[in-house]
Amino acid sequence: MFARTARRQLQSSTGLSCIARSFSSTAPVRTDFTHVIIGGGVVGLAIARSLASYHATHNPNTTSSTLLLERHPHLGTETSSRNSEVIHGGLYYPPDSLKTRLCIAGREQLYDLCNKYSIPHRKTGKWIVAQDAAQLESLERIHETCKSTLGVPTRFLTKTEARNAEPDVRAEAGVLESPETGIVDSHALMTALRGLFEDAGGTVAVNSSVTSITPLPTSPSSLPGSSGYVLTVQDTTTGEPSRITASTVINSAGLHACTIHNLLAPAARHITPFYAKGNYFAYTSPRPRVSRLIYPVVTPGSGGLGTHLTLDLASRIRFGPDVEWVADPTSLSVTASRLPAAVAEIRKYLPGIEVDALAPDYAGIRPKLRRAGAEGKGKDGFVDFYVRREDGFEGWVNLLGIESPGLTSSLAIGGLVREMLVGSKSGRGVDEAPAL
Known part of the structure; x- marks a missing residue:
């Protein structure tokens, strides 16, 4: 060829x-x-x-x-085709980093391109949900940085707003909304x-x-x-x-x-690169029903943004990715044995999940230069x-x-x-x- x-x-x-x-x-x-x-x-x-x-x-x-x-x-x-297909807001990374600056600029350009050429996409919005005081403090830092430094729209929801909008979602300490987050057909x-x-x-x-x-x-x-x-x-x-x-x-x-x-x-x-495999699990039950992306608060050093709930353009729910360190970048079969750990993470913010409706969907590999987290600092950050x-x-x-x-x-x-x-x-x- x-x-x-x-x-x-x-x-x-x-x-x-x-x-x-x-x-x-x-x-x-x-x-x-x-x-x-x-x-x-x-x-x-x-x-x-x-x-x-x-x-x-x-x-x-x-x-x-x-x-x-x-x-x-x-x-x-x-x-490129084995990910969450999320258009990110640009919330998590250090303000002076390439990830932050390119994400914010790229998000605006991507929405413009999608609108100009009728590329399927939807601005779904995203919630980051906190379950305790320490996680809420982390969200407050993100919100303050977005407001004072990045100019990225975020807002805290009241408990009543959150309950009315997504009654099945648990957020014991608070919800930070990113209205500019969306999804795209990659x-x-x-x-x-x-x-x-x-x-x-x-x-x-x-x-x-x-x-x-x-x-x-x-x-x-x-x-x-x-x-x-x-x-x-x-x-x-x-x-x-x-x-x-x-x-x-x-x-x-x-x-x-x-x-x-x-x-x-x-x-x-x-x-020498590192490879972080992310396993995704499909969800087939009509309940609980969620209309936006739901993310947990990032655990420092975890290597990702947590096992989150995303939607495709047909509003089907999937969960993932987790982080599984692998030596082979072609290891693309879902590791089904990781489902119980995923369920434990999902239940923290969606307690009504029906375990029997979860099934392995697909996996993707992320190239890493170090075994590092999404927003952590220091040697392994x-x-x-x-x-x-x-x-x-x-x-x-x-x-x-x-x-x-x-x-x-x-x-x-x-x-x-x-x-x-x-x-x-x-x-x-x-x-x-x-x-x-």
Whole structure:
């Protein structure tokens, strides 16, 4: 698949001879593609669409080209389609973090995109429910930060409001509402982003696994990558390898981003990822009935936001994800033995749950750079998104540990990467992450 897709693109511009180009020269060379994005999840799609749209709008007469590589037969089959499909408000993370800034900006952009292109979504709102004084204190801190620093709408409900709105939900100490939280059809979103990318002249190659990346030769005084990169890409259906060159490489490979990073980074900077599996359980009973998302207060160091209640666009209830640390990022079967622990967590805020109506639904894997919590601090606490131009290289943008709220943040991440590579018309943007 890759060979056919790449050759079709190259024939239209540079000819087949460029695939077999000699890389021994240190003189500047014309690369096959301006940008190559590795990883066709929602974030990779958003980056690809942002770059291709920029060049189509601002440089329509140039030969700029953007290629999106995906190793699976279809786009977005890993973390992007195995999550809660929540549009997050941006409540939990440190105010100066990339997660907070990209989530808030991305949320607004995502709602706009969904409205513009009729992507199925709904602004459901969300409750975070506290069961004791300590949890209420945590909610008060979140509310104060949202009000005084972030400008994110939140409000406390009275007991009467909460009881009237959701009589089956237990919230012994208080309820903090996030009215801007919602849900989105992630598959429809990715289909729309692919269409926008291809309409802007971009090329998608599935079944295309990157097996090596090497900077093209350059002068001794220049950084590696100054002349571009050569990538070896294996067609996963035939095993056939192809070589292409790119001026810039964007690593957005999700669960396998550390593997791609280690292909190019020196050994001293290699990274070993962690994988947090989240199990989801479907609920088939009509009672209790809930009309919005319900989240517990985050337990520091838990690795996630707790086993929460989410809805799909047909208003079906599901619970999850929990956090199960695994060694294998392809371990996607639901661990049914974790259901009793999930029930215990669910009953804290939905005591009327019918256990017999719960069944394993699906599981997803979140890439982690550390065994860390969502909002904790300290050595084992909060870990931010890693989005930066990699030190010591030219034209290499690295995205590592892109988990929740990656779906919500995806469009803003796309804009940030575009600004890193081609600049911003306004000259303003979100700063990149610090080095690891």
